[in-house]
Amino acid sequence: MELIFSLFVFAVPLVVCGMIIGRSVEKNHFAELDQKEAANRDFLVTNLKTFPMAAAGVQDPAIVMSEVVIGSDYLKSWLAGWRGIFGGEIKSLQTLQVRAKREAIVRLIDQARQQGFNAICNLRVNSANISGVAKSKNSLPMAVVIATATAYVARPKH
Amino acid sequence: MIITNTETVTGYEITEMKGLVQGNTVRTKHAGRDIAAGLKNLVGGELKGYTELLTESRREAVQRMMAQAQQLGADAVVNVRFTTSAVTAGAAELYAYGTAVMLRKIG
Incomplete structure (x- = not known):
């Protein structure tokens, strides 16, 4: 009984909160990435x-x-928990990783431009872990990406 | 000093190998940042505190690597690689290593 009660008091508002705020945060981020990548x-x-x-x-x-x-x-984490029961692709966390990777590359290009370069080569995208042991119950799901490249000046395209 | 993650440096040729240089650091943010990240994890979005943590760690590791290269009298560090490891929750270990070399301008 107590379990059902706490579920309704905590989990439901958090899932709803994730659904409304989290979704809009993700949508805005994707729109921003599309725009920057086009530029x-x-x-x-x-x-x-x-x-x-x-x-x-x-x-x-x-x-x-x-x-x-x-x-x-919270919605993404909750959905991932359900997916863990049935197996298969965790779409909610896949889009999270994609956002982190695309953002990292956009920032690399920004940095290179600021220093007066117009090309980067040997791009490497790696993941890191700062949430401790991934399997532990209280570790938060997050996408951690570190990207590295060498910036140089290329001949203009013809 | 030129730092690249490529094996060569465009416009230069490598004349001398000075050997491996490395630098590492384990850093963490204050507890307030961890709490803020925990809250942010309910609604999504960038965890700026942790991004900053990684940026600082990377800068520190690279600086230590460069200091070693300077001691060897090198012009550049090439083929730089980074590895990270999970030490404890909220902390990042960053290890940077590369090959210190002497360069000569070509062309």
Whole structure:
């Protein structure tokens, strides 16, 4: 009885809260990413170890790094819990990871642009863990991404 | 000093290998930041405190790596790699390592 009571007092408002606020946060973030990525079309991004199309005798290349940590909302965490019972793709957490990865790349490009570069190569996107042991009950689901690349000046595209 | 995560540096050739250089750090944020992150996890969105934690850790690790390279008298550190590990909740270990080299401008 007490369990059902606490479920209604805590879980239901939090799921509703996640549904309303969390959904709009995600929707806005995706819209923002679409817009920024469209603006970055002219920027050459590769994960090659060489410097494709490098211009000679200009600025020295430099490393660029970005980090993104995005938290889950209560609805996503709750849905993930249910998915754990039946198995299969956890769509709610998949979109969370995608947002973190796309955001990290957008920030890398921003940084490179600020330093006067127009291309990055050897892009590496890694995940990190700052929530401690992932399996523990009180660890919060979050997407932690660290991205690294080398910025350089490329010849303009023809 | 030039730092890259590529094996070569465009516009330069490597003339001398100085060897491996490395730097690491384990950092955490104050408890208030952890509580704020816990609350933010109910509604979603970026956990800025933790992003900052990673940025600071990465900067610190790179600086320590660069200090080692400077001691060896290197011009650049190439093929830089980062690894992270989970030490405890709310803390990040960042380890940066690369190869210190001497460069000569070409062309």
